[in-house]
Amino acid sequence: MEKGFLSLVLHAHLPYVRHPEHDSFFEENWLFEAITECYLPLIGVLDRLHEDKVNYRLTLSLSPPLITMLRDELLKTRYLKHLHRLVELAEKEIFRTRKLPEYQKLARLYRRFFLNALDTYQNQYHCDLLSAFKKHHSAGNLELITSAATHGFLPLLSVSETAVRNQINIGIETFKSNLGYAPSGFWLPECAYYPGLETALGKAGIKYFFVDTHGIMNASESPRHGVYAPLDCGNGVAAFGRDSHSSKQVWSSQEGYPGDFDYREYYSDIGFDLDLEYIAPYILDSKTRINTGIKYHRVTGADLPKELYQPKKALAKAKQHAQDFINKRQQQIDGLSATMDRPPIIVAPYDAELFGHWWFEGPHWLEQVLRLASEDSNGVQTISCSDYLNLHPSQQLATPSASTWGDQGYSSYWINEENDWIYPFLHKAEQDMEKLASDLKGLVVNPLQQRALNQAARSILLAQASDWPFIMKSGTTSEYARKRITDHLARFNYLHESIRKNSINERYLLALETMDNIFPDINFRDFNPSVKPATTS
Secondary structure (H helix, E strand, O other), X not given: OOOOEEEXXXXXXXXXXXXXXXXXXXXXXXXXXXXXXXXHHHHHXXXXXXXXXXXXXXXXXXXXXXXXXXXXHHHHHHHHHHHHHHHHHHHXXXXXXXXXXXXXXXXXXXXXXXXHHHHHHHHHOOOOHHHHHHHHHHOOOEEEEEEOOOOEOHHHHOOOHHHHHHHHHHHHHHHHHHHXXXXXXXXXXXXXXXXXXXXXXXXXXXXXXXXXXXXXXXXXXXXXXXXXXXXXXXXXXXXXXXXXHHHXXXXXXXXXXXXXXOOEOOOOOHHHHOOHHHHHHHOEOOOEOOOOOOOOEEOOOOOOOOOEOOHHHHHHHHHHHHHHHHHXXXXXXXXXXXXXXXXXXXXXXXXXXXEOOOXXXXXXXXXXXXXXXXXXXXXOXXXXXXXHHHHOOOOEEOOOOOEOOOHHHOOOOOOOOOOOOHHHHHHHHHHHXXXXXXXXXXXXXXXXXXXXXXXXXXXXXHHOEOXXXXXXXXXXOXXXXXXXXXXXXXXXXXXXXXXHOOOOOHHHHHHHHHHOOOOOOOOHHHHOOOOOOOOOO
């Protein structure tokens, strides 16, 4: 029997941002930065492990908005343009730093980095990153799961069972239509759980989900094995809890690895540091400064002048931290194995965007962790949660407690004085959509009405995204978040009224379909509360 298991879980999600009505848009850079700094480096890690025949298991959650954006032709075209600009900027930096040899070494590193990204994206995977992830799933190393349709914060949508059901089912259907199969696991947005949510997950064919540590520790029955074995929620759906120790080592701003002084400093970027005239062609509208990804300094230390980044030293530190991570998991497993009747499973979930974007060396760290865990000399074996359930199908019966992985562990980040005003409007729109679908039950609608009804349903889902209240609270791009919610609600209200009055403006409808083209197979009839969809399989 194996001593114990480590389940590494990366959740890849970005809000649906696509603005064909503009030539360029600041928030589209969120996707472009993540592709360059996170998703492509992650694919590079998986490719190297595959080439070296490393035996590993990793779980990657792909949210439906991200899946849709990665497939979108407009965003693909814009991303290639973005990448070519970065290559050009790196070339200019090589020339600008010609009398600063240490800086020029880094400029050359960034040119190689961007050219490699371009080659991987365009030539190796033909602008289809989902095919890369599918390849590694088919090889048996990568387990792919998904999340809610627009990453809706489910506890605050639960006034309507239909809203929760559609977030879950439409999310799963989006995954199936793009990846070709149904996922076993489901990432609850923000790990936000409330008792009873497992019912909707079970009906959708989901076998497991994740909660934060206190969701397991405060369960309806005291968990015999803490967070180191899943709970059966009573309907065959398992809840896995986050291990706080492995979380702190990576997430903590004080104790976590990414804050090491040798790692690259995220907040030092030439997009902000260089003269505006020089950097203008590579920022938004030649005037709004943005991150370029070219950063010359290391963390160095608090309140100290930033010193030059040394890549070799940083990668060596990442390898050292990977060994430390494995050693600490080994110590945990040694202690747990003596008291458990089954091998413990340490579940370590993280935002995928941490690796490469916020923590530049993160992909290298991850690769080293997976390589070390594959060695027979280590008593830690990587596993997916579905694999663990196959090995140990019988679990303790208990219901997790309401919880999230957000600040203070509950819902305070998503409902507070900055954003609580949105919920009456969201709930009213959901009620109106459900009434519309219910009134039309069994009635034939013409093609124009069908399009308007489906677009109204899209507007509801896009307004429900958890990203908007989160951003309002964090204060980063609050104006954009408020505009997104009010725009989607205004579009819904217009469509709702025009459908009721049978006065649909086809030209305006086409404009909305062009802008908000997510969920091409959506069916407004799923918003009828009496609809009982078949189990996803």
